[in-house]
Amino acid sequence: MHSAPFSVEVSVTSLSQENEYISNLDPLKADQLIHKLPFLNQKKDTIELVLLLVDIMPSMNEIHTFDKYQANAAIRDIGFLLGSLKRHQVEPVNIIPELEDKMNLMGEKSGLPPRDTLLHYTVWNPTDFRRRTYTGTQDEQFLIESVVVAMEPLVRCIILLRNLHLTSLSSPEFKIICQEIVALFENVIEGIVIARRKVSPSYFANELRFYFDPIILNNREYLGPGAVEMPMFVFDHLLWSSDCQDEEYRIFKETYLPYIHPEMRNIYLEFENKSSMVSKVCRLADGQVEFNSIILDSLKSLSSCCRLLKSFRMPHKKIAEEAYAHTKKQDLTFTTNENTHRNHGSGGYSTDILTHILNLTNQKIDMLEICISNFQAPESGRNISRN
Numbered sequence: 001m002h003s004a005p006f007s008v009e010v011s012v013t014s015l016s017q018e019n020e021y022i023s024n025l026d027p028l029k030a031d032q033l034i035h036k037l038p039f040l041n042q043k044k045d046t047i048e049l050v051l052l053l054v055d056i057m058p059s060m061n062e063i064h065t066f067d068k069y070q071a072n073a074a075i076r077d078i079g080f081l082l083g084s085l086k087r088h089q090v091e092p093v094n095i096i097p098e099l100e101d102k103m104n105l106m107g108e109k110s111g112l113p114p115r116d117t118l119l120h121y122t123v124w125n126p127t128d129f130r131r132r133t134y135t136g137t138q139d140e141q142f143l144i145e146s147v148v149v150a151m152e153p154l155v156r157c158i159i160l161l162r163n164l165h166l167t168s169l170s171s172p173e174f175k176i177i178c179q180e181i182v183a184l185f186e187n188v189i190e191g192i193v194i195a196r197r198k199v200s201p202s203y204f205a206n207e208l209r210f211y212f213d214p215i216i217l218n219n220r221e222y223l224g225p226g227a228v229e230m231p232m233f234v235f236d237h238l239l240w241s242s243d244c245q246d247e248e249y250r251i252f253k254e255t256y257l258p259y260i261h262p263e264m265r266n267i268y269l270e271f272e273n274k275s276s277m278v279s280k281v282c283r284l285a286d287g288q289v290e291f292n293s294i295i296l297d298s299l300k301s302l303s304s305c306c307r308l309l310k311s312f313r314m315p316h317k318k319i320a321e322e323a324y325a326h327t328k329k330q331d332l333t334f335t336t337n338e339n340t341h342r343n344h345g346s347g348g349y350s351t352d353i354l355t356h357i358l359n360l361t362n363q364k365i366d367m368l369e370i371c372i373s374n375f376q377a378p379e380s381g382r383n384i385s386r387n
């Protein structure tokens, strides 16, 4: 059914080893110092925050010696200071101009933007007593945890989906891969369950999310480490959206593309201008292949993969709307420009984007369901050979 378009091999094991390796690094010797952060944030002590940042900031010479793993561990720790200063309305580069050259050099080494991303905040953040947080609260610990439990399974699902593109619809292997995706994706949904149960919507809306605000470097904004930077849109891309014509969603995906792991970015780019899985199978099932029960099983199992997205997006949208409802109440009393900006997530979008993406996802699921019923319909005049 397909030619093999890939030359690069991405291994989940190497990505999870990388997570552990970076988490263990402390190139700025910040393990002890960074624990002052929740206290300084609570006091809104911007002077001490700047001094701490200057204290851990490596020299250009040191940065030149960093490999990409050390650069990422350093960006992680500096990132906690950047997000903290910004939370207290201090634009870091205005106070420390040399930040720009240093972050740019570390960003170049990391293959990511010149600031911290969701990866730095979550899977590259050490556990236990070495864990870095802005606030030290249980809510924040659980917010980090909700992404950690979801991230690696999602990466595995993306790699499996890439394999699915190379698997024939008439091979029993197709269904097996889909079943693996369904099983793994349970953990992604578990991330949402943790956030729903353990992160207070009002604390998120009125405190936590401000640490993820964009900062200015190189005369432009770089987004903060919000969960919107999960590679969920890469999963969408391979499954249903690489050939989706919706302009708003294309812009959304391209906004976050620089912030995801370079390996995930490569997979996304491999599928640029290619047919998505759903389009491919619908074309095949719409008359080009003879009916058989293996193909029907494959189609149904692909449909289960699509429905996973709904199981993630519906409760997630509810969490987001609940959280932002708390801010809106405040905005009735304070309607400044800043509050208008703050009705938006760390990625700069309002919760409307979640409704839009959910609608697009549902349209594709419906398209696949129609294609499955046509495929099964006896009146379609297919040559029925049930194996």
Ligand code: HEM
Pocket (backbone or CB within 6 Å): 146, 147, 150, 188, 191, 192, 195, 199, 201, 204, 226, 227, 228, 229, 230, 232, 233, 313, 316, 319, 320, 321, 323, 324, 344, 345, 346, 347, 348, 349, 350, 351, 353, 354, 357
């Ligand atoms: C208190 C909890 C949360 C709130 C209030 C929240 C809110 C939001 C908002 C407002 C957006 C729109 C984009 C933007 O940020 O500008 C968004 C997007 C997104 N968030 Fe969350 N979020 C939360 C937790 C999570 C968790 C735990 C995950 C994953 C485990 C997650 C994954 C995503 C993804 C993948 C998107 C992109 C849109 C999509 O693919 O549907 N979020 N979130």
